[in-house]
Amino acid sequence: MLMFSALPSSAENYPYRSDVLWVTVPDHADWLYKTGEKAEVEIQFYRYGIPQDNLEVKYELGGDMMPADKTGSVKLKNGRAVIDVGTMKTPGFRDCRLVAVIDGKVYKHHVKVGFSPEKLQPYTQLPADFDQFWEKNLADAARCPMKYTIEPAPEYATEKADCYLIKLQCFRPGSYIYGYLTRPKAPGKYPVVLCPPGAGIKTIKEPKRHIYYAEEGCIRLEMEIHGLNPKMSAEEFKEISSAFGNYLTNGLDNRNNYYMKKVYMSCVRAIDFLISLSDWDGKNVIVQGGSQGGALALVTAGLDKRVTACVANHPALSDMAGYKAGRAGGYPHFFKNYQGMDTPEKIRTMAYYDVVNFARRIKVPVYITWGYNDDTCPPTTSYIVYNVLDCPKEALITPINEHWTSDVTEYGQLKWIQKHLK
Secondary structure (H helix, E strand, C coil): CHHHHCCCCCCCCCCCCCCEEEEEEECCCCCEECCCCCEEEEEEEEECCEECCCCEEEEEEEECCCCEEEEEEEECECCEEEEEEECCCCCEEEEEEEEEEECCEEEEEEEEEEECHHHCCCCCCCCCCHHHHHHHHHHHHHCCCCEEEEEECHHHCCCCEEEEEEEEECCCCCCEEEEEEEEECCCCCEEEEEECCCCCCCCCCCCCCCCHHHHCCCEEEEECCCCCCCCCCHHHHHHHHHHHCCHHHCCCCCCCCCHHHHHHHHHHHHHHHHHCCCCEEEEEEEEEEECHHHHHHHHHHHHCCCCCEEEEECCCCCCHHHHHHCCCCCCCCHHHHCCCCCCHHHHHHHHHHCHHHHHCCCCCCEEEEECCCCCCCCHHHHHHHHHHCCCCEEEEECCCCCCCCCHHHHHHHHHHHHHCCC
16 A cells, blocks of 8 residues: 555646556546446556556545545556446545556556536535625725736737736735736727636746737736735745745634635735726626636635626635545645644634635626546535536536646636626
């Protein structure tokens, strides 16, 4: 069993330019089964494109993000073997984790299959005063004077789009966030798109990566949440991150002091800024993001009735206390990765900040995408969010994906947004 801890759990299923290739093929084409149905997965293993014969592959089986409940091994014949993954009596996902060793080098892979995941429901309950709590916070944040600076960032502009570095006071006096604002150069009125960031203390990477939003007629603000100027060097961010600690646990004992209150309010105030722009079309406000950014997009759509559409990839912060139900909880996996999280005070705070409780409030169209092999924001919690949405909703499910989306998928989200403009 030491084999399974030989590599970090974040190791990719498909590393770039690897000498080996794993192929895993569940016997249901969509990787989905009904509870009680038996699942089998054919595994294939190639080295330099050649099927590896008589190679031993060890495996372990367990629930999504859960310890193994069964282990075994198979020998490949013509590079192939079949593993009985078993079944589940209750809705959820089962993970088949694989290890092969060639010339002393360990190669890992895994594949998850789902059992009636459309029936998954959250462990997290809605606090009785949830609405009142957030209405008060919104009112408090709205009293903060809207102050900002706009600095041209021509290095990220194109022939069709301008870019600006924004510094915005939006939670309390002296508390700022930064962002890159891209907008079409052509005069006109345009929808606004707010893009909150993924998790971490880091700069805004590749501000031109999604410049096509502005080039195709959207004003887009890609924001950070910690008040750190993205012009700082990577080394400075690294030092600050080391000193900062884990902000996602900061103040978790008290709902009024939790770090993410500032973040949630900053997203709403960022919309205040966007709709104050003279070239906003006066109708369309979209929120879009992935992982923590997907969580923040859904939170903002739940908090702010001005939002007209929401796009989220594999949302974090979803059913975070789900581990107490004996299954995967959402990132940051408080009960799996941290000590001292299982207290009444912290569990109570989690409920006020959990994405599922904001998702219950959303009434505008939502588009969500997620993969089954994700061990950061597991499919269990993405399904739970999707299942509680009571609004027009669409899902792009990409079973093979881990914690990533392709450029084609991300561009497709802009196309979805354009189809849902008023």
